[in-house]
Amino acid sequence: MLGNFSYCNPTKLYFGKKSLNYLNDELSKYGKNVVLIYGGGSIKKNGIYDAVTALLKKNNKTVAEISGVMPNPTVAKLHEGIEIARAHKADLLLAVGGGSVCDYSKAVSVSVHCEEEPWEKYFVRFEEPSCEIVPVGCVLTMVGTGSEMNAGSVITNTETHQKIAHVFADEKIMPRFTILNPEYTFTLPKYQMVSGIYDIFNHICEQYFSDEDDNTSDYISEGLMRSVIHSSRIAVQNPLDYEARSNLMWTATWALNTLIDKGKHTDWMVHMLGQAVGGYTDATHGMTLSAVSLPYYRHILPYAIPKFKRFAVNVWNINAEGKATEQVAQEGLSAMEDWMREIGVVLHLAELGVTEDMLESIADVTLILKGGYHVPNRAEIIEILKESL
Known part of the structure; x- marks a missing residue:
């Protein structure tokens, strides 16, 4: 095995049918302002939304929502999320969904306190964040991307037809925790x-x-x-x-x-x-x-x-x-x-x-x-x- 490398992965995983119970433990580590981020609304049909929001309420969190995150999150959607997270003074971004929702949440996390245009900074020049990063947690509902335990983010620019991934170097961009309940994937087409x-x-x-x-x-x-x-x-x-x-x-x-x-x-x-x-x-x-x-x-x-x-x-x-x-x-x-x-x-x-x-x-x-x-x-x-x- 050749080469030199370092390895650190700080994401804490909770796996299994009862893994959502551990969200209680994690929520206590962050401030009161949580932004709940999800996709097209399937989590409202399968009961996951109700289960997550009940835990947020139990932990006395003040919640704002970013809904409608699409499978290929766009620059326009990123800007929308940044404004919501800023206005809410987010202490935690909680992504509930598949890889695109997790990817998107990480892009928001590095952009909330950044004054530069995020597309140019992160997805054209591939720079690292020079500002405060809002922590991300994930409740995964679709498997494939691996975004639940890495520092990658993918955003699409619909004007230039570019879909670009940036794997950030800073381990703080990795989700702080991820809930992995295989049953949450059962309703996928x-x-x-x-x-x-x-x-x-x-x-x-x-x-x-x-x-x-x-x-x-x-x-x-x-x-x-x-x-x-x-x-x-x-x-x-x-x-x-x-x-x-x-x-x-x-x-x-x-x-x-x-x-x-x-x-x-x-x-x-x-x-x-x-x-x-x-x-x-x-x-x-x-x-x-x-x-x-x-x-x-x-x-x-x-x-x-x-x-x-x-x-x-x-x-x-x-x-x-x-x-x-x-x-x-x-x-x-x-x-x-x-x-x-x-x-x-x-x-x-x-x-x-x-x-x-x-x-x-x-x-x-x-x-x-x-x-x-x-x-x-x-x-x-x-x-x-x-x-x-």
Whole structure:
């Protein structure tokens, strides 16, 4: 395991069917002014809103609300939230929802006391906050992003069609605590569930497909990927299977809390492609990833045949006996494609509304990152997008 690194993750997790009870313990640590942040209102239908607000009332909190946080939170919505949090003099931002709500809450947290334009400061110049940060807590209702235990935030600029992620360096931006009750994910539509499942899997892939040394992080990643595959098959057949949904929730958290990127350069180009597509289509995040993944990985496979062979054997149980290394590697991606079809994710950008005349513009807003086995140029980006159609 090569490289030097530090690791600190201060987020406290409460997991299980009774985990919301621990919100009492956490609320006592913060001032009276809480901003409750949530999405389109599903939490009011499934009872989670009532349960959370009852605890806020029990703890004598003064509550303001930011509702209607969309799956791809926008700059305009960010400004709206900043004004509400400022007016309320927020002591705590409580995110109740999926990854987009958690992402959005972190963007609000670093912007409330910042006088600069947050989009320019954090998502264009990628600067770190130089002001007071309002603490964030999360009650998770959808799994996939891992935002409940990291310092990442993703915001979309609808004017420029840019969807940009900023993973902040300051650990104070990570949620101070997260409530993880797998039962809260039961009411998700199947489309959203499988989108989250693929998001989990791809987070692991982005960290796994880099470097050539013998790294403990890769062994952990392989175990996490096998867990996702196994539990996804059960959950697709029976969405109310608590064990499968609990394993997916726990794996999602560990897939992107920075543990498995230790000692790694990482390759986030699938996310760069998917986010560029999202900026133009407002499509569900996990489905933008699933649509571009296989063309991208087939494109870089020739530069990392040994790693793709390892992926095939250790994750997909491909029998390598008597086969050429590249054949085994290709069979691994074929097995991955079969699984993606089995669980029902999107495999073509056309299903998300992308047309060929959009590809140049999507390529223009695709950030090209280093760290993987091959750094694509713009022409290669366009070719990958064409193959994804």
